[in-house]
Amino acid sequence: MTAFDSSSLPPEAPIEAVVAVAPGLTWGERLAPFLANKLAVLGAFLTFFFLVVACIGAAIMFVPGWSDLYIDQRLRETLLRPLSPGFPLGTDQFGRDMMWRIAAGTAVSLFTGLAVTIISMFFGMILGALAGYAGGIVDRVISAFIDLVWGFPVILVAVIFVGALKPGLTAVILAISVVNWAGFARIVRAQVISLKERAFIEAARALGVPSWKIIVRHLVPNMLGTSLVMASYYIAVTVIAEAGLAFIGLGAQPPTPSLGQMISEGRNFLYVNPWVAILPGMTIALIVLGLNTLGDGLRDIFDPHLRRS
């Protein structure tokens, strides 16, 4: 018997328990990369702020009677500057209260962004996942379709839709969605293809887990993070696109306020009161800044490289 006889310590059974393993990540630790990114925190704050503003805007648009707040014309008090008594953000050329108009316009912008993103995510994910998972001829056909659509200019599509339907939010939402889903589909397809090769998917197949269950239990949860990040960028892109379309008159029609349309109308009064154009412009800029920096922060959380360490 030597000093090395293995009977001098208990057999291997509890070996992994000898030294405690690293404790699991708490929510605090998981959020740490996000909190460390000061811009992301600012983004989350901005996004939250504009969501609240949008809720207020939606309320005044839909509660009967409250809409007076932003359509009431006070022709004696036109083009008041911000911080005027009774009108914190001033009034426009018809004497309408800029504060309520911007709140309502924010609601319209964010609603459009959300609607477009939900619609394009839905179709993009289904078609992208189908292409990636099925492969072969299905993939080639869908991919060709995706590439074709992705090359379409949004404005052209919007003009077609506005011509076919009538100018308004519905046409705008459809027009942007028709192009945007392809963006989602491309990324989802690439993700599914790389996930499909992962050993844990192969292990599930070897265990006899049916395909639909693999998609529901492994593919979808592993794509949620990226989808959330993409969604925040896409809402921002849509807000800009909607504003652009409204600026050239293809978007929401008066009296429905929209930020792009407010800039468009305000530019006629730039010499008298530049704020009527600057305020909605700043709102768009801040919404987009908030969503993009929030997206960056979310990416830090979901980045698999950070997850490993």
Add this chain to the structure above:
Amino acid sequence: MSTEPLLTVNNLVKRFPVATDFFGRSTAFVSAVDDVSLQVQRGETLALVGESGSGKSTLARLVLRLIEPTSGSVRFDGQDVLGSNKGQMQEFRRKAQIIFQDPFESLDPRMKGEVIVAEGMPDSGRSKSERKARVAELLDLVQLPADAARRFPHEFSGGQRQRLSIARALAVDPIFVVADEPVSALDVSMQSQILNLMRDLQDRLGLTYLFISHDMSVIRHMADRVAVMYLGQIVEIGPAVEVFSNPVHPYTQTLLSAVPSLIVGGTPPTLLDYEAARAAIGACTGSGSLQAVSGQPDHMVACFGEDAWVRHRGRM
């Protein structure tokens, strides 16, 4: 013994397309597995050894029908695997399992230990508490602490993760397990733990292993029989003792002599010269066909000529 082998593979071929024309039709192929035949007896460990590109991992996936072969047949436990319908495949998947190389990759990062282990268990026929009890039993079997059930993959060490994937494979009570480089991603001290565990489980559960590795020492420790693969073909197959001490094929000889040596027990392999190696397998009919080594009926070597000898051994 004259019982039927658990696994019989005949003339298995897998070609992958490497070029396609405008219409997506394949115009050029590479043969990852090129006419492989082998048998695995019940309760034994057959090791596949070879370097990258030898086709050993592709062969493993073909055997489990995770990918479809170009041609050939696979018989498992009296069942024609490639001709099985959906129900028969479910039955096959329960009996034949796989453990992967990278313990990071093979576990879904978003699932807790208990969900991972229970993944292959049938949904019906077991109550929730019965499933929990079974998971606990399996964790115990692979020597993981009970709280492993509530932890995520990133909270485990590499060795523990590999134990978890072994538990997942064992959850369906398999009789056959393919282990694809199960210890290559692990540190030396973790490697010995997993190898011991796999041998213990084989003894306790009567498992049959198809064990894949590029590490000759690991193969020596695990294998009853060894098959050496090179460019999609088996060039030498036989009892581990014979292949390791009397390698005949020039490629096997090169593999064994390339391993950086440590001071070890036992006898080093006898490296034959060309004439002696050719003499050992007698007259060869056609290149590539497997010939028995004289005096060792279970030890088969692929025919080779001078060119193959020079390619692997450098000189005659």
Add this chain to the structure above:
Amino acid sequence: MTAMVPTADIDSGSGTAPLLQVRDLVTSIKGRKSDVAAVDHVSFSVSRGEIFGVVGESGCGKSMTALSILRLIPVNAAITGGAILFDGVDLTTLNERAMRSIRGNRISMVFQEPMTALDPSFTVGTQITEVIHAHSNVSKAEARERAAQMLDRLGITNAASRLDSYPHQFSGGMRQRVMMALALVMNPQLLIADEPTTALDVTIQAQILDLIAELRRDMGLSVLLITHNLGVVHEIADRVAVMYAGEVVEIGPVQQIFANPQHPYTQGLLRSMPYLTDRQDRLYVIPGRVPELRAMPSGCRFAARCRNRIPICTQRHPQLVENEPRHALRCFNPTPYVD
């Protein structure tokens, strides 16, 4: 028992000043609560023309040691103590510009995965001549000529035409040769090789190891070889340091350490390797696992896993002590090796 010695004195015993002397190196990683030492008072030296191995398992600090020498450590880490004397100059005191003139010129490094170290979008020739131009004033044609010579020297056939190939057009083993050509083209005095053969097949590994041994013989190259593979160290290194949990636990000539390892960790590593020539019943297992950097025990770091543990092991931290000429270990209770 012999007296405790400053560990930097445990050198090759060649008598001349070593090319590289690492003295009490401490490299810390910034933690959220406090800093942790990934490399903790590590000392060793590499003589001219010597191949010095550093072995250990993942997380033991061996790669961080290598990166510290070239001052290529990650941004969240810092060298917080010790000195790195290269040819008499302390590298820790040099500014970034002076460091740049050393990297790739007098000290070079090759990595485990050549594909990640080579830029896929430039030809091999461009990448090698770029290094030449960075460190010397030669014409384009001359640089190309030197690059071709280097590839040829490393056993790449048709070197001149291969200069125009991209990294992905080389096989794994050839790519590793290209990376070594990149590292060696300026005739460095020291090559740091971090797991140079881990991603390669054994037959290719054997070729690369032969190549390193040959370069040492012909060019007088010194090599710091970082690896987890004991077989590789045994094959080509002259001396070896075994690292565990950020510290050197045993250091000495390869022949002595492999024939007669003294530290229980070194012994455990050697005993847990399967034999090539014989089938064992069970493999030896080192119980437990490496302690977390942030929860390092105050006594011997290996104590919790050690079969030779005596009470003092958990109370005091052992020092590196020379127990036979040029062979030192960090252990209160060493026992002879029984295989």
